[in-house]
Amino acid sequence: MKLIKIETGNFMADGGALFGVIPKMMWQKHYPVDEDNYCNLAMRCLLIDMGNRKVLIDTGAGTKQSDKFFSWHRLNGEASLIDSLAKEGYSPDDITDVVLTHLHWDHCGGCVYYDDDNKAKVTFANAAHWVSKIQWDNYIKPNSREGVVYFPDNMMPVYNAGLINLIEEDGIIIPGIEIKLLNGHTAGNMLPIIHHNNGKLAFMGDLIPVLPSIRLPWVSAYDTSPLISIEEKKAFLVEAVENGIALFFEHDINTECCVLTKTEKGIVADKTPTLREVTQNND
Ligand SMILES: [Zn+2]
Numbered sequence: 001m002k003l004i005k006i007e008t009g010n011f012m013a014d015g016g017a018l019f020g021v022i023p024k025m026m027w028q029k030h031y032p033v034d035e036d037n038y039c040n041l042a043m044r045c046l047l048i049d050m051g052n053r054k055v056l057i058d059t060g061a062g063t064k065q066s067d068k069f070f071s072w073h074r075l076n077g078e079a080s081l082i083d084s085l086a087k088e089g090y091s092p093d094d095i096t097d098v099v100l101t102h103l104h105w106d107h108c109g110g111c112v113y114y115d116d117d118n119k120a121k122v123t124f125a126n127a128a129h130w131v132s133k134i135q136w137d138n139y140i141k142p143n144s145r146e147g148v149v150y151f152p153d154n155m156m157p158v159y160n161a162g163l164i165n166l167i168e169e170d171g172i173i174i175p176g177i178e179i180k181l182l183n184g185h186t187a188g189n190m191l192p193i194i195h196h197n198n199g200k201l202a203f204m205g206d207l208i209p210v211l212p213s214i215r216l217p218w219v220s221a222y223d224t225s226p227l228i229s230i231e232e233k234k235a236f237l238v239e240a241v242e243n244g245i246a247l248f249f250e251h252d253i254n255t256e257c258c259v260l261t262k263t264e265k266g267i268v269a270d271k272t273p274t275l276r277e278v279t280q281n282n283d
Helices: 067-072 081-087 105-111 133-140 152-160 226-243 275-279
Strands: 002-014 038-049 054-057 097-099 112-114 120-122 128-132 164-167 171-174 177-182 189-196 199-203 245-248 257-263 266-271
Touching (some): 002 081, 038 189, 105 112, 112 152, 120 152, 128 133, 128 152, 128 189, 133 164, 152 164, 177 226, 199 226, 199 275, 245 275, 257 275
Parallel strands (some): 054 097, 097 128
Antiparallel strands (some): 038 054
8 A cells, every 4th residue: 555645736724714713822833824814725635556446535626716716715836636646657547536524625626627618527537436425415505604615516527427425434435444424624524544554544634734733722713613623633632642543634734744642731743754754655
């Protein structure tokens, strides 16, 4: 099994929203912020090459939304989903499975693109797309807060192509990939844990978007149920430290992974290795 990071570009989010009720005096010591109070966030996906199966977790923002929408979010960086896959020697047709933590625009936008005739096309036409049923229902009928972060053209072409697999409970969905269903950030948010040759790696998605968010009360204002987020984060951190699960960050611009340790002050980051260091280039 080979684990490869796939950078798909960056966007900027308001630091106050990213760190919720935490005062800027505290969070600005731990994450870079610009003069407009924006924090730059990666959209770092993960490719798991098992030989016969090639699994991609999340797909970034894609290219479909309007220039106006993308300018609000200040998309930046050179990387793109298709280029990053190509650099590693993969074409979209090689991907057999796409696992989507949830369907907010910055996690699933790469699933569909518009071709030269402005027709919507599924990017990974040979792939089963795994989504939780609770999240899918939320996407189809969004609540008043999340309507603005879901776009029908991000997933409906995938649905119409018959490529959606809905997950209803925790467990192993593909050999080596375990899913836990969470509800704090959004209903039916999935936490994938990859069992690789040298240990376990959790794909954090928006449960712990950036390294400083390991602290329990540091919950983003984007979360729909912050108290549930705190409980879910607490339970995950205990499990991770007890079982030696490393963390892979989708959104932290500077930090790919971290390994935890238990101290008198609670569970904290011990080291921040790269993905290559965590997996020791296993195959
Ligand atoms: Zn999200």
